Each structure stands twice: as structure tokens, then as C-alpha cells.
Amino acid sequence: MNEPEHEYEEELDAFLIWMKDAGYTAYTQKSYLADAREFLGSLNGRELGTVKKLQVVSYLTSVRERGVSDATRNRKHASISCLFKALTELELLNINPAAGIKKSKTEKNREPVYLDEQDLQRFLSAVDGKYRSRNLAVFLLMSYMGLRVGEVHTLNQSDYNVERRSLRVFGKGRKWRNVPVPEDIAPYLDQALTDRLNPWHSKEEAMFISQKGRRLSIRGIQGIAADTFSRFQSEVPSSQRRPYSSHKLRHSFATMLLRKGADLRTVQELLGHSSIQTTTVYTHITSREKEEAMSRLQIGMPYKTGSGDS
Structure with a gap:
């Protein structure tokens, strides 16, 4: 990937200003900028005004193929979407090619991690x-x-x-x-x-x-x-x-x-x-909670009658 700092310096500066004005934390600013730089480096010098949804999806696909989690892929998607949102709001671009791209479905049924x-x-x-x-x-x-x-x-x-x-x-x-x-x-x-x-x-x-x-x-x-x-x-x-x-x-x-x-x-x-x-x-x-809930049921079974009863 090319190093985008000089090629897209104005856009990255504008993105940082936009995030600061929007109240993003310093930690989020740093993470989103790193993601934006990585994405811009994948464009091989293409003008941002000509970037289509295809280029964004192609980058996100390459990210997934590297083996990152769905959550990380979704964060990178959010970073890119915010980048284009910032540039359109600041009137440096007219469209957001990252809009409308679906997030990865994260695994909802995995065991949650917490401490009792x-x-x-x-x-x-x-x-x-x-x-x-x-x-x-x-x-x-x-x-x-x-x-x-x-x-x-x-x-x-x-x-x-x-x-x-x-x-x-x-x-x-x-x-x-x-x-x-x-x-x-x-x-x-x-x-x-x-x-x-x-x-x-x-x-x-x-x-x-x-x-x-x-x-x-x-x-x-x-x-x-x-x-x-x-x-x-x-x-x-x-x-x-x-x-x-x-x-x-x-x-x-x-x-x-x-x-x-x-x-x-x-x-x-x-x-x-x-x-x-x-x-x-x-x-x-x-x-355990499912078992405890089930144990509270008062189960009334019908009486069995023998086959030989008259």
C-alpha cells in the first residue's frame, strides 16, 4: 500500500478537525485516523472524488481476508464512513461512497464475557x-x-x-x-x-x-x-x-x-x-438461570391408570 500522508494531507487534516469539532475522544481520533490512512493507502493515488462503493467494499474484503474479527472490520468501515461524511460536510467532496454498505454480522450467540x-x-x-x-x-x-x-x-x-x-x-x-x-x-x-x-x-x-x-x-x-x-x-x-x-x-x-x-x-x-x-x-x-427458572414450574402430571382397571 502507498503511504497516503502527503497525497491526502488536506483531507486527513480536515478529517481530524471535523472529529475534534464533533467531540470525538483523542483515542477515537487516533484509531479512526489510522484506519483512514490505511484505506487511503489502498487507493493507489486515486482522486477521492472518483472513489466508488466498489473501492470501499474491496478494501473491507481485503481486511476480512487478513483474518480480522467482524468487530474490527466494522470499526474500519465506520472510520471510512466518518472520513467521507466529514469531507462531504466540509464541502471537499459531494458523495459518501461508504454509505449504504452493510456491516458484518457479529456473532450474537457467543457466550458473553463478564465477571460475576x-x-x-x-x-x-x-x-x-x-x-x-x-x-x-x-x-x-x-x-x-x-x-x-x-x-x-x-x-x-x-x-x-x-x-x-x-x-x-x-x-x-x-x-x-x-x-x-x-x-x-x-x-x-x-x-x-x-x-x-x-x-x-x-x-x-x-x-x-x-x-x-x-x-x-x-x-x-x-x-x-x-x-x-x-x-x-x-x-x-x-x-x-x-x-x-x-x-x-x-x-x-x-x-x-x-x-x-x-x-x-x-x-x-x-x-x-x-x-x-x-x-x-x-x-x-x-x-444455570434457565435451570433455576424451569425448577420453579409446578408440573401437574395426569394420573396413570392401569390397562386392567375396570
């Missing part, structure tokens, strides 16, 4: 080290308050109202939501703020500071989670280890709420989902 309450407690017990209070608070916000990794990253000290025990969270779609801080979680959050590392710049408002004195990055949070999950599963044979990640803590939060009887609308609000359809992915049922 007992496993969650064991995972939190695996948090250790010099920055334990900070890391523990980060994981508690995700597993017992449902925050996304990016939302934890953007938290400022002023977002926490100690008196009301409430947290203001800046979520997807540039929307704010208020999440109650559970009574049992508040002391850990207070301790993390007490132990907050000194930032490099005195005006840094970030709630969580890295060892380098900067706002704790998304990649940093994911790395800490990966290390902790590795310790958590250290005694499990490698072939039986589950693909846990920081985002699975949010899955665990939603699953726990629904199992304890919380209604779907409430969970939607707490998670910051714009559509309740997104929330329904957490309504998975385990085999």
Missing part, C-alpha cells in the same frame, strides 16, 4: 502495587458504576460532588450524566483523591494522574487492567483463560444490575446508552 460478583471481588483483590488506591478506584468506577474507559480518563476532580455522593460523567455523544456513588465505593474514591499523584502542571484537573504526572491515559488504564487480569487468572491454565479486558468490568456492572431486578430503562440511563437496544445486549441468560 464473586469473581469481581477476587479481581479487585488482585489489585496491588504502589498505585493501588488509584487503580482500585478506577476499577470500582467501571465495575460498580458502569463507566467506560474513556469516561474514567476524562474525569476531573470537580466532577465528584462529595456531599451529594454523585459523579458527573462526560460520555459518548458529548452527553453528561450524573451517576450516584454507592456508599461502599465513596471511601475508596476519597482515598484515591487523597493519594492523587502530583501532576506535572499545577493546573491539571484530571482525577487520575499517571506516574509521569499527566492525565492517566486510556491505554494506561487498559494496560493496568491487563496486568491485573493476568494476576487474577495466574492459576488458571492458559487454555482456559478468558479474554477479559477493562471494558468487561462495565459488562459486569450491567449484568449485576439486571440480575438484581433493575429495569432496562434505569440501566440504560446509568450506562449512558442513547438507545435501549444497546442495553439489551446485557440481558444474557446463563444455563
Whole structure:
């Protein structure tokens, strides 16, 4: 593939400006730009105004043939679609050739990955080290308050109202939501703020500071989670280890709420989902729950009568 940075420099700069104006996180900007560069490199210098749906589908097909997951293919599709949407809105192009291309169907019936309450407690017990209070608070916000990794990253000290025990969270779609801080979680959050590392710049408002004195990055949070999950599963044979990640803590939060009887609308609000359809992915049922439900049935069988009865 050709390197598109110079050939499509104006378009890539415009795309970045558009994403910043639309409120995309720095992490998303970086991911989408990388996908856009890869796609542009596949065009072999073709003018963007002449790109058709065929070129987009051809690229996405080549991506699939490399063996990436459907979810990754769909993200790359979203990146390309956003690129052309940005360029049309900024009047650099007239059409979006990525529009109308179907997403890959991801496997809906695979076993969902989350931690139950007992496993969650064991995972939190695996948090250790010099920055334990900070890391523990980060994981508690995700597993017992449902925050996304990016939302934890953007938290400022002023977002926490100690008196009301409430947290203001800046979520997807540039929307704010208020999440109650559970009574049992508040002391850990207070301790993390007490132990907050000194930032490099005195005006840094970030709630969580890295060892380098900067706002704790998304990649940093994911790395800490990966290390902790590795310790958590250290005694499990490698072939039986589950693909846990920081985002699975949010899955665990939603699953726990629904199992304890919380209604779907409430969970939607707490998670910051714009559509309740997104929330329904957490309504998975385990085999054990199916068996328990079936065991509650009062089955009245008809009395058998012998063939020789008169």
C-alpha cells in the first residue's frame, strides 16, 4: 500500500478537525485516523472524488481476508464512513461512497464475557502495587458504576460532588450524566483523591494522574487492567483463560444490575446508552438461570391408570 500522508494531507487534516469539532475522544481520533490512512493507502493515488462503493467494499474484503474479527472490520468501515461524511460536510467532496454498505454480522450467540460478583471481588483483590488506591478506584468506577474507559480518563476532580455522593460523567455523544456513588465505593474514591499523584502542571484537573504526572491515559488504564487480569487468572491454565479486558468490568456492572431486578430503562440511563437496544445486549441468560427458572414450574402430571382397571 502507498503511504497516503502527503497525497491526502488536506483531507486527513480536515478529517481530524471535523472529529475534534464533533467531540470525538483523542483515542477515537487516533484509531479512526489510522484506519483512514490505511484505506487511503489502498487507493493507489486515486482522486477521492472518483472513489466508488466498489473501492470501499474491496478494501473491507481485503481486511476480512487478513483474518480480522467482524468487530474490527466494522470499526474500519465506520472510520471510512466518518472520513467521507466529514469531507462531504466540509464541502471537499459531494458523495459518501461508504454509505449504504452493510456491516458484518457479529456473532450474537457467543457466550458473553463478564465477571460475576464473586469473581469481581477476587479481581479487585488482585489489585496491588504502589498505585493501588488509584487503580482500585478506577476499577470500582467501571465495575460498580458502569463507566467506560474513556469516561474514567476524562474525569476531573470537580466532577465528584462529595456531599451529594454523585459523579458527573462526560460520555459518548458529548452527553453528561450524573451517576450516584454507592456508599461502599465513596471511601475508596476519597482515598484515591487523597493519594492523587502530583501532576506535572499545577493546573491539571484530571482525577487520575499517571506516574509521569499527566492525565492517566486510556491505554494506561487498559494496560493496568491487563496486568491485573493476568494476576487474577495466574492459576488458571492458559487454555482456559478468558479474554477479559477493562471494558468487561462495565459488562459486569450491567449484568449485576439486571440480575438484581433493575429495569432496562434505569440501566440504560446509568450506562449512558442513547438507545435501549444497546442495553439489551446485557440481558444474557446463563444455563444455570434457565435451570433455576424451569425448577420453579409446578408440573401437574395426569394420573396413570392401569390397562386392567375396570
